[in-house]
Amino acid sequence: MSIARKSTETARMRFARLLKTERLARGISQEALAELAGLHRTYVGSVERGERNIAVDNMEALANAMGLDVSDLLKAQ
């Protein structure tokens, strides 16, 4: 993790990055994660690309779908 990225990365991009990292670590597709979280199948892709100003309820749904706490997907490293 480059120092520069930690200071300039927005919370939106940090969530996008950690969501993708955790999803891939579990070997699940964007569609499968969306289904687990009760969200539209293309939604996860748009979140991972940083296109969505995602709201807290959906952030929690995605985290819980992977057995994580929402803070796990926003932790500053």
Next chain:
Amino acid sequence: MSIARKSTETARMRFARLLKTERLARGISQEALAELAGLHRTYVGSVERGERNIAVDNMEALANAMGLDVSDLLKAQ
């Protein structure tokens, strides 16, 4: 912090609780915090009451306005 609350508290309510705690710890009003964060003056009150499904950009704006990282306002205790 009661054990029961930690497990049943939604991320939205946790953010609401920590936002209020940090704001009061700094002795600033809801209106002053809203202004610092560039948000409408009544917005902070609705977030603190858990009425808002707040989005990540505004979560970051509120955290930064108090010199915090967004993860500080979602940390599981």
